[in-house]
Amino acid sequence: MATTSLEQHAPVTGLRWWREVGWRHVIGIVMIAICVLPLLYVISASLNPNGTLTGSNKLFRTFSLTNYSELASTDFAKWGVNSLVICTVTALGTVFMGAAAAYAFSRFRFSGRRASLTALLLIQMFPQMLAFVAIFLLLLSVGTVFPALGLNSQLGLIAVYLGGALGVNTFLMYGFFNTVPRELDEAAKIDGASHAQIFFTIILRLVAPILAVVGLLSFVSAYGEFVVAKVVLQRVEHYTLAVGLYVWASDERNAPWGLFAAAAVLSAIPVVLLFQFLQRYIVGGLFAGSVKG
Structure with a gap:
Protein backbone atom coordinates (compact mmCIF):
# COMPACT_ATOMS: atom_id res chain seq x y z
CA MET A 1 0.00 0.00 0.00
CA SER A 69 0.53 64.25 -27.80
CA GLU A 70 -0.84 64.90 -31.29
CA LEU A 71 -4.10 63.15 -30.40
CA ALA A 72 -5.00 66.23 -28.36
CA SER A 73 -5.37 68.25 -31.58
CA THR A 74 -7.77 65.73 -33.16
CA ASP A 75 -11.36 64.67 -32.46
CA PHE A 76 -10.18 61.56 -30.60
CA ALA A 77 -11.26 62.84 -27.17
CA LYS A 78 -14.72 63.75 -28.48
CA TRP A 79 -15.10 60.35 -30.10
CA GLY A 80 -14.01 58.69 -26.88
CA VAL A 81 -16.61 60.57 -24.86
CA ASN A 82 -19.28 59.65 -27.40
CA SER A 83 -18.33 55.98 -27.22
CA LEU A 84 -18.28 55.92 -23.43
CA VAL A 85 -21.68 57.63 -23.17
CA ILE A 86 -23.31 55.38 -25.78
CA CYS A 87 -21.78 52.17 -24.41
CA THR A 88 -22.52 52.98 -20.77
CA VAL A 89 -26.17 53.84 -21.43
CA THR A 90 -26.49 50.76 -23.65
CA ALA A 91 -24.98 48.48 -21.01
CA LEU A 92 -27.15 49.86 -18.19
CA GLY A 93 -30.29 49.75 -20.32
CA THR A 94 -29.57 46.23 -21.49
CA VAL A 95 -29.01 45.01 -17.94
CA PHE A 96 -32.20 46.59 -16.62
CA MET A 97 -34.45 45.59 -19.52
CA GLY A 98 -32.99 42.10 -19.80
CA ALA A 99 -33.28 41.51 -16.05
CA ALA A 100 -36.90 42.67 -15.99
CA ALA A 101 -37.82 40.45 -18.94
CA ALA A 102 -35.92 37.45 -17.55
CA TYR A 103 -37.64 37.87 -14.17
CA ALA A 104 -41.04 37.87 -15.87
CA PHE A 105 -40.27 34.75 -17.90
CA SER A 106 -38.80 32.97 -14.88
CA ARG A 107 -41.40 33.79 -12.22
CA PHE A 108 -44.68 34.34 -14.06
CA ARG A 109 -46.73 31.85 -16.04
CA PHE A 110 -48.68 33.40 -18.89
CA SER A 111 -50.03 32.44 -22.29
CA GLY A 112 -47.35 32.42 -24.99
CA ARG A 113 -44.43 32.27 -22.56
CA ARG A 114 -42.57 29.39 -24.22
CA ALA A 115 -43.34 30.68 -27.70
CA SER A 116 -41.93 34.09 -26.76
CA LEU A 117 -38.72 32.54 -25.42
CA THR A 118 -38.33 30.47 -28.58
CA ALA A 119 -38.96 33.53 -30.74
CA LEU A 120 -36.31 35.52 -28.87
CA LEU A 121 -33.80 32.74 -29.43
CA LEU A 122 -34.60 32.37 -33.13
CA ILE A 123 -34.45 36.09 -33.79
CA GLN A 124 -30.95 36.27 -32.34
CA MET A 125 -29.73 33.72 -34.88
CA PHE A 126 -29.72 36.49 -37.51
CA PRO A 127 -26.87 39.05 -37.17
CA GLN A 128 -27.97 42.61 -36.57
CA MET A 129 -25.92 43.87 -39.50
CA LEU A 130 -28.25 42.05 -41.91
CA ALA A 131 -30.94 44.56 -40.99
CA PHE A 132 -28.90 47.76 -41.33
CA VAL A 133 -30.82 48.79 -44.46
CA ALA A 134 -34.11 48.41 -42.58
CA ILE A 135 -32.60 50.24 -39.61
CA PHE A 136 -31.54 53.11 -41.87
CA LEU A 137 -35.01 53.44 -43.41
CA LEU A 138 -36.70 53.12 -40.02
CA LEU A 139 -34.58 55.83 -38.41
CA LEU A 140 -35.03 58.00 -41.49
CA SER A 141 -38.80 57.78 -41.07
CA VAL A 142 -38.77 58.18 -37.30
CA GLY A 143 -36.49 61.20 -37.58
CA THR A 144 -39.16 63.17 -39.43
CA VAL A 145 -41.42 62.89 -36.37
CA PHE A 146 -38.90 62.60 -33.51
CA PRO A 147 -35.54 64.07 -34.63
CA ALA A 148 -33.90 62.92 -31.39
CA LEU A 149 -34.42 59.28 -32.47
CA GLY A 150 -33.57 59.69 -36.14
CA LEU A 151 -30.37 59.45 -38.14
CA ASN A 152 -27.23 61.08 -36.78
CA SER A 153 -28.62 60.71 -33.26
CA GLN A 154 -26.77 59.03 -30.44
CA LEU A 155 -30.09 58.26 -28.76
CA GLY A 156 -31.27 56.53 -31.93
CA LEU A 157 -28.08 54.44 -32.02
CA ILE A 158 -28.59 53.48 -28.37
CA ALA A 159 -32.17 52.40 -29.16
CA VAL A 160 -30.89 50.18 -31.98
CA TYR A 161 -28.27 48.61 -29.71
CA LEU A 162 -30.84 47.98 -26.97
CA GLY A 163 -33.22 46.27 -29.36
CA GLY A 164 -30.50 44.09 -30.84
CA ALA A 165 -29.10 42.91 -27.50
CA LEU A 166 -32.35 42.37 -25.59
CA GLY A 167 -33.19 38.90 -26.89
CA VAL A 168 -29.95 37.02 -26.30
CA ASN A 169 -29.31 38.68 -22.94
CA THR A 170 -32.85 37.92 -21.76
CA PHE A 171 -32.35 34.27 -22.63
CA LEU A 172 -28.97 34.25 -20.87
CA MET A 173 -30.41 35.83 -17.71
CA TYR A 174 -33.43 33.54 -17.79
CA GLY A 175 -31.31 30.49 -17.06
CA PHE A 176 -29.60 32.27 -14.18
CA PHE A 177 -32.86 33.51 -12.66
CA ASN A 178 -34.15 29.93 -12.60
CA THR A 179 -31.32 29.00 -10.20
CA VAL A 180 -32.71 31.37 -7.54
CA PRO A 181 -35.09 29.36 -5.28
CA ARG A 182 -38.73 30.34 -5.56
CA GLU A 183 -39.03 29.88 -1.79
CA LEU A 184 -37.38 33.28 -1.39
CA ASP A 185 -40.16 34.90 -3.40
CA GLU A 186 -42.83 33.10 -1.40
CA ALA A 187 -41.26 34.08 1.92
CA ALA A 188 -41.07 37.72 0.81
CA LYS A 189 -44.71 37.65 -0.33
CA ILE A 190 -45.75 36.35 3.10
CA ASP A 191 -43.98 39.35 4.64
CA GLY A 192 -46.02 41.63 2.37
CA ALA A 193 -43.44 42.41 -0.32
CA SER A 194 -44.64 43.28 -3.81
CA HIS A 195 -43.14 41.92 -7.04
CA ALA A 196 -41.21 45.16 -7.51
CA GLN A 197 -39.75 44.95 -4.00
CA ILE A 198 -38.80 41.30 -4.50
CA PHE A 199 -37.17 42.11 -7.83
CA PHE A 200 -35.15 45.15 -6.76
CA THR A 201 -34.23 44.23 -3.16
CA ILE A 202 -33.79 40.46 -3.32
CA ILE A 203 -33.46 39.00 -6.81
CA LEU A 204 -31.10 41.58 -8.32
CA ARG A 205 -28.64 41.14 -5.46
CA LEU A 206 -28.60 37.37 -5.88
CA VAL A 207 -28.07 37.52 -9.64
CA ALA A 208 -25.33 40.18 -9.54
CA PRO A 209 -22.80 37.93 -11.39
CA ILE A 210 -24.95 37.57 -14.49
CA LEU A 211 -25.79 41.28 -14.42
CA ALA A 212 -22.08 42.07 -14.45
CA VAL A 213 -21.45 39.65 -17.32
CA VAL A 214 -24.31 41.01 -19.43
CA GLY A 215 -23.23 44.58 -18.73
CA LEU A 216 -19.65 43.79 -19.73
CA LEU A 217 -20.64 41.97 -22.92
CA SER A 218 -23.03 44.76 -23.89
CA PHE A 219 -20.40 47.43 -23.26
CA VAL A 220 -17.72 45.62 -25.24
CA SER A 221 -19.99 44.77 -28.19
CA ALA A 222 -21.26 48.36 -28.45
CA TYR A 223 -17.75 49.77 -27.94
CA GLY A 224 -16.34 47.94 -30.95
CA GLU A 225 -19.44 47.94 -33.17
CA PHE A 226 -18.89 49.65 -36.51
CA VAL A 227 -21.47 48.80 -39.20
CA VAL A 228 -24.62 50.14 -37.54
CA ALA A 229 -22.76 53.12 -36.02
CA LYS A 230 -21.41 54.09 -39.46
CA VAL A 231 -24.92 53.95 -40.93
CA VAL A 232 -26.58 55.94 -38.14
CA LEU A 233 -23.92 58.53 -37.32
CA GLN A 234 -23.06 60.86 -40.21
CA ARG A 235 -21.39 63.87 -38.60
CA VAL A 236 -17.77 63.83 -37.50
CA GLU A 237 -18.53 65.28 -34.07
CA HIS A 238 -21.01 62.45 -33.40
CA TYR A 239 -18.68 59.59 -34.38
CA THR A 240 -17.76 56.79 -32.02
CA LEU A 241 -14.18 55.56 -31.74
CA ALA A 242 -14.80 52.68 -34.13
CA VAL A 243 -16.16 54.96 -36.84
CA GLY A 244 -13.59 57.70 -36.25
CA LEU A 245 -10.61 55.34 -36.43
CA TYR A 246 -12.04 53.79 -39.58
CA VAL A 247 -12.12 57.22 -41.20
CA TRP A 248 -8.44 57.67 -40.33
CA ALA A 249 -7.52 54.29 -41.82
CA SER A 250 -9.80 54.47 -44.88
CA ASP A 251 -6.96 55.81 -47.05
CA GLU A 252 -4.41 53.03 -46.63
CA ARG A 253 -1.52 54.84 -48.32
CA ASN A 254 -1.85 58.20 -46.59
CA ALA A 255 -3.42 57.10 -43.28
CA PRO A 256 -1.81 58.45 -40.08
CA TRP A 257 -0.92 55.02 -38.79
CA GLY A 258 1.03 56.37 -35.86
CA LEU A 259 -2.00 58.29 -34.60
CA PHE A 260 -4.20 55.30 -35.38
CA ALA A 261 -2.01 52.98 -33.29
CA ALA A 262 -1.83 55.45 -30.39
CA ALA A 263 -5.61 55.90 -30.46
CA ALA A 264 -6.10 52.13 -30.56
CA VAL A 265 -3.92 51.67 -27.48
CA LEU A 266 -5.77 54.35 -25.53
CA SER A 267 -9.14 53.02 -26.73
CA ALA A 268 -8.43 49.64 -25.19
CA ILE A 269 -7.92 51.05 -21.68
CA PRO A 270 -11.63 51.43 -20.69
CA VAL A 271 -12.42 47.85 -21.71
CA VAL A 272 -9.40 46.47 -19.83
CA LEU A 273 -10.27 48.43 -16.69
CA LEU A 274 -13.92 47.33 -16.83
CA PHE A 275 -12.88 43.72 -17.34
CA GLN A 276 -10.53 43.86 -14.36
CA PHE A 277 -13.23 45.45 -12.20
CA LEU A 278 -15.82 42.78 -13.09
CA GLN A 279 -13.40 39.86 -13.34
CA ARG A 280 -14.60 38.08 -10.21
CA TYR A 281 -18.12 37.85 -11.64
CA ILE A 282 -17.18 36.52 -15.08
CA VAL A 283 -16.83 32.77 -14.44
CA GLY A 284 -19.76 32.51 -12.04
CA GLY A 285 -22.00 34.60 -14.23
CA LEU A 286 -21.32 32.58 -17.37
CA PHE A 287 -21.67 29.09 -15.93
CA ALA A 288 -24.04 29.23 -12.98
CA GLY A 289 -27.08 29.62 -15.20
CA SER A 290 -26.24 26.51 -17.22
CA VAL A 291 -26.86 23.99 -14.43
CA LYS A 292 -30.58 24.52 -14.19
CA GLY A 293 -33.09 25.46 -16.86
Missing part, protein backbone atom coordinates in the same frame (compact mmCIF):
# COMPACT_ATOMS: atom_id res chain seq x y z
CA ALA A 2 2.83 2.40 0.86
CA THR A 3 4.54 1.71 -2.45
CA THR A 4 1.33 2.34 -4.38
CA SER A 5 0.81 5.65 -2.56
CA LEU A 6 4.35 6.78 -3.37
CA GLU A 7 3.89 5.86 -7.03
CA GLN A 8 0.71 7.91 -7.23
CA HIS A 9 2.47 11.01 -5.85
CA ALA A 10 5.71 10.56 -7.81
CA PRO A 11 6.49 13.44 -10.21
CA VAL A 12 5.81 12.81 -13.87
CA THR A 13 9.02 13.03 -15.91
CA GLY A 14 10.45 12.23 -19.31
CA LEU A 15 8.27 11.12 -22.21
CA ARG A 16 5.28 10.63 -19.94
CA TRP A 17 5.46 14.30 -18.88
CA TRP A 18 5.44 15.46 -22.51
CA ARG A 19 2.55 13.13 -23.32
CA GLU A 20 0.38 14.17 -20.36
CA VAL A 21 1.43 17.74 -19.52
CA GLY A 22 4.12 19.11 -21.82
CA TRP A 23 2.00 19.48 -24.97
CA ARG A 24 -0.42 21.68 -23.02
CA HIS A 25 2.38 24.07 -22.13
CA VAL A 26 3.45 24.25 -25.77
CA ILE A 27 -0.08 25.08 -26.93
CA GLY A 28 -0.44 27.63 -24.12
CA ILE A 29 2.82 29.38 -25.07
CA VAL A 30 1.85 29.46 -28.76
CA MET A 31 -1.57 30.95 -27.99
CA ILE A 32 -0.03 33.57 -25.69
CA ALA A 33 2.40 34.54 -28.45
CA ILE A 34 -0.45 34.80 -30.99
CA CYS A 35 -2.37 37.12 -28.65
CA VAL A 36 0.53 39.22 -27.36
CA LEU A 37 2.61 39.84 -30.50
CA PRO A 38 -0.06 41.92 -32.33
CA LEU A 39 -0.50 44.01 -29.19
CA LEU A 40 3.24 44.60 -28.96
CA TYR A 41 3.30 45.55 -32.64
CA VAL A 42 0.54 48.13 -32.17
CA ILE A 43 2.21 49.59 -29.09
CA SER A 44 5.51 49.77 -30.95
CA ALA A 45 3.83 51.51 -33.90
CA SER A 46 2.22 54.02 -31.55
CA LEU A 47 5.67 54.95 -30.24
CA ASN A 48 7.12 55.39 -33.73
CA PRO A 49 7.10 59.11 -34.66
CA ASN A 50 7.46 58.34 -38.39
CA GLY A 51 3.75 57.54 -38.63
CA THR A 52 4.17 54.47 -40.86
CA LEU A 53 3.74 50.76 -40.26
CA THR A 54 6.59 49.68 -42.54
CA GLY A 55 9.09 51.34 -40.22
CA SER A 56 7.76 49.44 -37.21
CA ASN A 57 8.91 45.96 -38.23
CA LYS A 58 11.55 46.10 -35.51
CA LEU A 59 9.66 46.33 -32.26
CA PHE A 60 10.41 49.35 -30.08
CA ARG A 61 13.24 50.56 -32.29
CA THR A 62 12.23 54.12 -31.43
CA PHE A 63 10.47 55.54 -28.39
CA SER A 64 8.51 58.76 -28.70
CA LEU A 65 5.22 60.05 -27.30
CA THR A 66 4.67 62.35 -30.26
CA ASN A 67 1.68 60.42 -31.56
CA TYR A 68 -0.01 60.51 -28.17
Whole structure:
Protein backbone atom coordinates (compact mmCIF):
# COMPACT_ATOMS: atom_id res chain seq x y z
CA MET A 1 0.00 0.00 0.00
CA ALA A 2 2.83 2.40 0.86
CA THR A 3 4.54 1.71 -2.45
CA THR A 4 1.33 2.34 -4.38
CA SER A 5 0.81 5.65 -2.56
CA LEU A 6 4.35 6.78 -3.37
CA GLU A 7 3.89 5.86 -7.03
CA GLN A 8 0.71 7.91 -7.23
CA HIS A 9 2.47 11.01 -5.85
CA ALA A 10 5.71 10.56 -7.81
CA PRO A 11 6.49 13.44 -10.21
CA VAL A 12 5.81 12.81 -13.87
CA THR A 13 9.02 13.03 -15.91
CA GLY A 14 10.45 12.23 -19.31
CA LEU A 15 8.27 11.12 -22.21
CA ARG A 16 5.28 10.63 -19.94
CA TRP A 17 5.46 14.30 -18.88
CA TRP A 18 5.44 15.46 -22.51
CA ARG A 19 2.55 13.13 -23.32
CA GLU A 20 0.38 14.17 -20.36
CA VAL A 21 1.43 17.74 -19.52
CA GLY A 22 4.12 19.11 -21.82
CA TRP A 23 2.00 19.48 -24.97
CA ARG A 24 -0.42 21.68 -23.02
CA HIS A 25 2.38 24.07 -22.13
CA VAL A 26 3.45 24.25 -25.77
CA ILE A 27 -0.08 25.08 -26.93
CA GLY A 28 -0.44 27.63 -24.12
CA ILE A 29 2.82 29.38 -25.07
CA VAL A 30 1.85 29.46 -28.76
CA MET A 31 -1.57 30.95 -27.99
CA ILE A 32 -0.03 33.57 -25.69
CA ALA A 33 2.40 34.54 -28.45
CA ILE A 34 -0.45 34.80 -30.99
CA CYS A 35 -2.37 37.12 -28.65
CA VAL A 36 0.53 39.22 -27.36
CA LEU A 37 2.61 39.84 -30.50
CA PRO A 38 -0.06 41.92 -32.33
CA LEU A 39 -0.50 44.01 -29.19
CA LEU A 40 3.24 44.60 -28.96
CA TYR A 41 3.30 45.55 -32.64
CA VAL A 42 0.54 48.13 -32.17
CA ILE A 43 2.21 49.59 -29.09
CA SER A 44 5.51 49.77 -30.95
CA ALA A 45 3.83 51.51 -33.90
CA SER A 46 2.22 54.02 -31.55
CA LEU A 47 5.67 54.95 -30.24
CA ASN A 48 7.12 55.39 -33.73
CA PRO A 49 7.10 59.11 -34.66
CA ASN A 50 7.46 58.34 -38.39
CA GLY A 51 3.75 57.54 -38.63
CA THR A 52 4.17 54.47 -40.86
CA LEU A 53 3.74 50.76 -40.26
CA THR A 54 6.59 49.68 -42.54
CA GLY A 55 9.09 51.34 -40.22
CA SER A 56 7.76 49.44 -37.21
CA ASN A 57 8.91 45.96 -38.23
CA LYS A 58 11.55 46.10 -35.51
CA LEU A 59 9.66 46.33 -32.26
CA PHE A 60 10.41 49.35 -30.08
CA ARG A 61 13.24 50.56 -32.29
CA THR A 62 12.23 54.12 -31.43
CA PHE A 63 10.47 55.54 -28.39
CA SER A 64 8.51 58.76 -28.70
CA LEU A 65 5.22 60.05 -27.30
CA THR A 66 4.67 62.35 -30.26
CA ASN A 67 1.68 60.42 -31.56
CA TYR A 68 -0.01 60.51 -28.17
CA SER A 69 0.53 64.25 -27.80
CA GLU A 70 -0.84 64.90 -31.29
CA LEU A 71 -4.10 63.15 -30.40
CA ALA A 72 -5.00 66.23 -28.36
CA SER A 73 -5.37 68.25 -31.58
CA THR A 74 -7.77 65.73 -33.16
CA ASP A 75 -11.36 64.67 -32.46
CA PHE A 76 -10.18 61.56 -30.60
CA ALA A 77 -11.26 62.84 -27.17
CA LYS A 78 -14.72 63.75 -28.48
CA TRP A 79 -15.10 60.35 -30.10
CA GLY A 80 -14.01 58.69 -26.88
CA VAL A 81 -16.61 60.57 -24.86
CA ASN A 82 -19.28 59.65 -27.40
CA SER A 83 -18.33 55.98 -27.22
CA LEU A 84 -18.28 55.92 -23.43
CA VAL A 85 -21.68 57.63 -23.17
CA ILE A 86 -23.31 55.38 -25.78
CA CYS A 87 -21.78 52.17 -24.41
CA THR A 88 -22.52 52.98 -20.77
CA VAL A 89 -26.17 53.84 -21.43
CA THR A 90 -26.49 50.76 -23.65
CA ALA A 91 -24.98 48.48 -21.01
CA LEU A 92 -27.15 49.86 -18.19
CA GLY A 93 -30.29 49.75 -20.32
CA THR A 94 -29.57 46.23 -21.49
CA VAL A 95 -29.01 45.01 -17.94
CA PHE A 96 -32.20 46.59 -16.62
CA MET A 97 -34.45 45.59 -19.52
CA GLY A 98 -32.99 42.10 -19.80
CA ALA A 99 -33.28 41.51 -16.05
CA ALA A 100 -36.90 42.67 -15.99
CA ALA A 101 -37.82 40.45 -18.94
CA ALA A 102 -35.92 37.45 -17.55
CA TYR A 103 -37.64 37.87 -14.17
CA ALA A 104 -41.04 37.87 -15.87
CA PHE A 105 -40.27 34.75 -17.90
CA SER A 106 -38.80 32.97 -14.88
CA ARG A 107 -41.40 33.79 -12.22
CA PHE A 108 -44.68 34.34 -14.06
CA ARG A 109 -46.73 31.85 -16.04
CA PHE A 110 -48.68 33.40 -18.89
CA SER A 111 -50.03 32.44 -22.29
CA GLY A 112 -47.35 32.42 -24.99
CA ARG A 113 -44.43 32.27 -22.56
CA ARG A 114 -42.57 29.39 -24.22
CA ALA A 115 -43.34 30.68 -27.70
CA SER A 116 -41.93 34.09 -26.76
CA LEU A 117 -38.72 32.54 -25.42
CA THR A 118 -38.33 30.47 -28.58
CA ALA A 119 -38.96 33.53 -30.74
CA LEU A 120 -36.31 35.52 -28.87
CA LEU A 121 -33.80 32.74 -29.43
CA LEU A 122 -34.60 32.37 -33.13
CA ILE A 123 -34.45 36.09 -33.79
CA GLN A 124 -30.95 36.27 -32.34
CA MET A 125 -29.73 33.72 -34.88
CA PHE A 126 -29.72 36.49 -37.51
CA PRO A 127 -26.87 39.05 -37.17
CA GLN A 128 -27.97 42.61 -36.57
CA MET A 129 -25.92 43.87 -39.50
CA LEU A 130 -28.25 42.05 -41.91
CA ALA A 131 -30.94 44.56 -40.99
CA PHE A 132 -28.90 47.76 -41.33
CA VAL A 133 -30.82 48.79 -44.46
CA ALA A 134 -34.11 48.41 -42.58
CA ILE A 135 -32.60 50.24 -39.61
CA PHE A 136 -31.54 53.11 -41.87
CA LEU A 137 -35.01 53.44 -43.41
CA LEU A 138 -36.70 53.12 -40.02
CA LEU A 139 -34.58 55.83 -38.41
CA LEU A 140 -35.03 58.00 -41.49
CA SER A 141 -38.80 57.78 -41.07
CA VAL A 142 -38.77 58.18 -37.30
CA GLY A 143 -36.49 61.20 -37.58
CA THR A 144 -39.16 63.17 -39.43
CA VAL A 145 -41.42 62.89 -36.37
CA PHE A 146 -38.90 62.60 -33.51
CA PRO A 147 -35.54 64.07 -34.63
CA ALA A 148 -33.90 62.92 -31.39
CA LEU A 149 -34.42 59.28 -32.47
CA GLY A 150 -33.57 59.69 -36.14
CA LEU A 151 -30.37 59.45 -38.14
CA ASN A 152 -27.23 61.08 -36.78
CA SER A 153 -28.62 60.71 -33.26
CA GLN A 154 -26.77 59.03 -30.44
CA LEU A 155 -30.09 58.26 -28.76
CA GLY A 156 -31.27 56.53 -31.93
CA LEU A 157 -28.08 54.44 -32.02
CA ILE A 158 -28.59 53.48 -28.37
CA ALA A 159 -32.17 52.40 -29.16
CA VAL A 160 -30.89 50.18 -31.98
CA TYR A 161 -28.27 48.61 -29.71
CA LEU A 162 -30.84 47.98 -26.97
CA GLY A 163 -33.22 46.27 -29.36
CA GLY A 164 -30.50 44.09 -30.84
CA ALA A 165 -29.10 42.91 -27.50
CA LEU A 166 -32.35 42.37 -25.59
CA GLY A 167 -33.19 38.90 -26.89
CA VAL A 168 -29.95 37.02 -26.30
CA ASN A 169 -29.31 38.68 -22.94
CA THR A 170 -32.85 37.92 -21.76
CA PHE A 171 -32.35 34.27 -22.63
CA LEU A 172 -28.97 34.25 -20.87
CA MET A 173 -30.41 35.83 -17.71
CA TYR A 174 -33.43 33.54 -17.79
CA GLY A 175 -31.31 30.49 -17.06
CA PHE A 176 -29.60 32.27 -14.18
CA PHE A 177 -32.86 33.51 -12.66
CA ASN A 178 -34.15 29.93 -12.60
CA THR A 179 -31.32 29.00 -10.20
CA VAL A 180 -32.71 31.37 -7.54
CA PRO A 181 -35.09 29.36 -5.28
CA ARG A 182 -38.73 30.34 -5.56
CA GLU A 183 -39.03 29.88 -1.79
CA LEU A 184 -37.38 33.28 -1.39
CA ASP A 185 -40.16 34.90 -3.40
CA GLU A 186 -42.83 33.10 -1.40
CA ALA A 187 -41.26 34.08 1.92
CA ALA A 188 -41.07 37.72 0.81
CA LYS A 189 -44.71 37.65 -0.33
CA ILE A 190 -45.75 36.35 3.10
CA ASP A 191 -43.98 39.35 4.64
CA GLY A 192 -46.02 41.63 2.37
CA ALA A 193 -43.44 42.41 -0.32
CA SER A 194 -44.64 43.28 -3.81
CA HIS A 195 -43.14 41.92 -7.04
CA ALA A 196 -41.21 45.16 -7.51
CA GLN A 197 -39.75 44.95 -4.00
CA ILE A 198 -38.80 41.30 -4.50
CA PHE A 199 -37.17 42.11 -7.83
CA PHE A 200 -35.15 45.15 -6.76
CA THR A 201 -34.23 44.23 -3.16
CA ILE A 202 -33.79 40.46 -3.32
CA ILE A 203 -33.46 39.00 -6.81
CA LEU A 204 -31.10 41.58 -8.32
CA ARG A 205 -28.64 41.14 -5.46
CA LEU A 206 -28.60 37.37 -5.88
CA VAL A 207 -28.07 37.52 -9.64
CA ALA A 208 -25.33 40.18 -9.54
CA PRO A 209 -22.80 37.93 -11.39
CA ILE A 210 -24.95 37.57 -14.49
CA LEU A 211 -25.79 41.28 -14.42
CA ALA A 212 -22.08 42.07 -14.45
CA VAL A 213 -21.45 39.65 -17.32
CA VAL A 214 -24.31 41.01 -19.43
CA GLY A 215 -23.23 44.58 -18.73
CA LEU A 216 -19.65 43.79 -19.73
CA LEU A 217 -20.64 41.97 -22.92
CA SER A 218 -23.03 44.76 -23.89
CA PHE A 219 -20.40 47.43 -23.26
CA VAL A 220 -17.72 45.62 -25.24
CA SER A 221 -19.99 44.77 -28.19
CA ALA A 222 -21.26 48.36 -28.45
CA TYR A 223 -17.75 49.77 -27.94
CA GLY A 224 -16.34 47.94 -30.95
CA GLU A 225 -19.44 47.94 -33.17
CA PHE A 226 -18.89 49.65 -36.51
CA VAL A 227 -21.47 48.80 -39.20
CA VAL A 228 -24.62 50.14 -37.54
CA ALA A 229 -22.76 53.12 -36.02
CA LYS A 230 -21.41 54.09 -39.46
CA VAL A 231 -24.92 53.95 -40.93
CA VAL A 232 -26.58 55.94 -38.14
CA LEU A 233 -23.92 58.53 -37.32
CA GLN A 234 -23.06 60.86 -40.21
CA ARG A 235 -21.39 63.87 -38.60
CA VAL A 236 -17.77 63.83 -37.50
CA GLU A 237 -18.53 65.28 -34.07
CA HIS A 238 -21.01 62.45 -33.40
CA TYR A 239 -18.68 59.59 -34.38
CA THR A 240 -17.76 56.79 -32.02
CA LEU A 241 -14.18 55.56 -31.74
CA ALA A 242 -14.80 52.68 -34.13
CA VAL A 243 -16.16 54.96 -36.84
CA GLY A 244 -13.59 57.70 -36.25
CA LEU A 245 -10.61 55.34 -36.43
CA TYR A 246 -12.04 53.79 -39.58
CA VAL A 247 -12.12 57.22 -41.20
CA TRP A 248 -8.44 57.67 -40.33
CA ALA A 249 -7.52 54.29 -41.82
CA SER A 250 -9.80 54.47 -44.88
CA ASP A 251 -6.96 55.81 -47.05
CA GLU A 252 -4.41 53.03 -46.63
CA ARG A 253 -1.52 54.84 -48.32
CA ASN A 254 -1.85 58.20 -46.59
CA ALA A 255 -3.42 57.10 -43.28
CA PRO A 256 -1.81 58.45 -40.08
CA TRP A 257 -0.92 55.02 -38.79
CA GLY A 258 1.03 56.37 -35.86
CA LEU A 259 -2.00 58.29 -34.60
CA PHE A 260 -4.20 55.30 -35.38
CA ALA A 261 -2.01 52.98 -33.29
CA ALA A 262 -1.83 55.45 -30.39
CA ALA A 263 -5.61 55.90 -30.46
CA ALA A 264 -6.10 52.13 -30.56
CA VAL A 265 -3.92 51.67 -27.48
CA LEU A 266 -5.77 54.35 -25.53
CA SER A 267 -9.14 53.02 -26.73
CA ALA A 268 -8.43 49.64 -25.19
CA ILE A 269 -7.92 51.05 -21.68
CA PRO A 270 -11.63 51.43 -20.69
CA VAL A 271 -12.42 47.85 -21.71
CA VAL A 272 -9.40 46.47 -19.83
CA LEU A 273 -10.27 48.43 -16.69
CA LEU A 274 -13.92 47.33 -16.83
CA PHE A 275 -12.88 43.72 -17.34
CA GLN A 276 -10.53 43.86 -14.36
CA PHE A 277 -13.23 45.45 -12.20
CA LEU A 278 -15.82 42.78 -13.09
CA GLN A 279 -13.40 39.86 -13.34
CA ARG A 280 -14.60 38.08 -10.21
CA TYR A 281 -18.12 37.85 -11.64
CA ILE A 282 -17.18 36.52 -15.08
CA VAL A 283 -16.83 32.77 -14.44
CA GLY A 284 -19.76 32.51 -12.04
CA GLY A 285 -22.00 34.60 -14.23
CA LEU A 286 -21.32 32.58 -17.37
CA PHE A 287 -21.67 29.09 -15.93
CA ALA A 288 -24.04 29.23 -12.98
CA GLY A 289 -27.08 29.62 -15.20
CA SER A 290 -26.24 26.51 -17.22
CA VAL A 291 -26.86 23.99 -14.43
CA LYS A 292 -30.58 24.52 -14.19
CA GLY A 293 -33.09 25.46 -16.86
